[in-house]
Amino acid sequence: MNLFFSSSPATDTLTPSDMLRDNQTLVSSGGLFEFGFFDESVSGYYLGIWFTADPSNVVWVGNIDFPLLDSSALLQIRSGNLILTDRRQVQSIVNSGNVATTSIIWQSFDAPSDTNLPGMKLGSFNLNTDHQNLQVVNSWASHQNPARGLYTLSIDSSDLTKLSVWRGDGVKMVIAFLDEYEFRFIFENSNGSTNDYDFSLQFNRNEAFYTFSSSKNYDLMWLVMNSTGNLDQNFMLKGKIYSVSHPLCAGSNGGNNGTCLPSIPSQCKDGGAFSEMNGSLPSTSAGSGGSIGISECQTLCQVNCSCTAFASVQNESVCQLYYGSKQNLLKIVEGPGLIYIRDGAPSGKINPVFRVL
CATH class of the missing domain: 3.50.4 (Hepatocyte Growth Factor)
Structure with a gap:
């Protein structure tokens, strides 16, 4: 879902005269996604988007860098800004522009968290300027902490035909690439099966990005950069969600030569084993x-x-x-x-x- 805010009244809409509180949500027109506040007991309160059928499956988080204190949180639009508040602080998520003259003032797809949904763009923007912007997917810090984690999925700036994962200490592994006209992941098998993700690379003098659409075999498909360093493939079929977690190991077409992207070595004196x-x-x-x-x-x-x-x-x-x-x-x-x-x-x-x- 590409969640948006506009000036037309609907159950999926927040207007400048509205306030979204802890016990309220917006629901997408198709009923697939829900938007509101959720509580991670380990780290705090967050604004996010999740599947209506499975609220534990969060696909986007708006305030990963500043968890809210408690259920006093609320969201509203003030002077063209999306504002989050709780009883101790005020935070602006984004300068949303001219609310009065634009039907879409901000899109969650422009600020991904750990999930890459169909239609999202992973790439580099404002090329050939002093304000280049890299749009990436960052893992959570842990299963219960949406703060930025150790792993980043992004287009490879040194070779635009590749997708890579960077570890927190700068170690990189290429995990997908264009093989002639077909886009392949390193963990795909070589038995002739087709790639369910229809990836396309688009570039011009101003931008270069990957986007994908779902296979007709599934209701929805998406990728998650896991906090453990694995890349999770997720599928929805007839309302049920299925997931396959892939360690990132070198060797294309399903091969595994033993070269994998491990976790950062433990900094604890007693080790991490x-x-x-x-x-x-x-x-x-x-x-x-x-x-x-x-x-x-x-x-x-x-x-x-x-x-x-x-x-x-x-x-x-x-x-x-x-x-x-x-x-x-x-x-x-x-x-x-x-x-x-x-x-x-x-x-x-x-x-x-x-x-x-």
């Missing part, structure tokens, strides 16, 4: 903050040097993090399941802390 052990972490009364898989759970523990161990309870989509000494942990591990302990974790006396996400 974990050892598997049978058992369960002690139970806690804290509730789950939403569906979260084992890779995201590991990332949450890996980037926090105080985290000694983690466990991902698959049937409940719960991530448990343990803060404390390895020695104490080994005394209380019991029951079925698997836990993952950081190699080289401290073994001295540290008061244990448990956290459930």
Whole structure:
């Protein structure tokens, strides 16, 4: 959905006389997308767009750099600006231009977050000027934190026929390219199957960008730059969402020569590797903050040097993090399941802390 604001009254419209509050949403004309505020318990309140059928599947976030404090948040149009407020601050999302004379004053497609939807543009704009603008897709910091993460999907400025992913430390991997007239990803197989994404490269003296349209085999298709560094292919068919997560490994046409884009090496003195052990972490009364898989759970523990161990309870989509000494942990591990302990974790006396996400 290319969400827009105009001056005509409708359920998908916000006018200068309206205010959008925490318990209100705008719904796209087809009913597929919903726009409003959502709560990530780990990091704060955000303005975003999600699938009406699956509110946990967020495709766009408007305030990734300044999470709102709480449900006091509201959105309104003031003097041509989109303004977000809560009880502590005022933030302007974008200078929206002349509201009175333009039917579309701003588009969410012009400011992607971690999701590339059909019709979005990934590329470089205002070429041959001093104000070049690169439109990219940035991963979230973690499964539950929409802040900018370590990975960026973008057109390759050194070769416009390629798409690349940059890691936070500048390491780059080409993940898609034009093969004669066909656009191919490095993880595609070579059994003759067609590319479901109809990518096209458009360029002139002012801009160069990729865009794509969905295959007729699906209701909708989109790509997500995952916080773990994987690229997720997503499909909607008859209202159900399916996802395939691809590690970014070199070797075109489905090959894998072992050269992959790994996570940034751990900056923790005890390293970023974990050892598997049978058992369960002690139970806690804290509730789950939403569906979260084992890779995201590991990332949450890996980037926090105080985290000694983690466990991902698959049937409940719960991530448990343990803060404390390895020695104490080994005394209380019991029951079925698997836990993952950081190699080289401290073994001295540290008061244990448990956290459930």
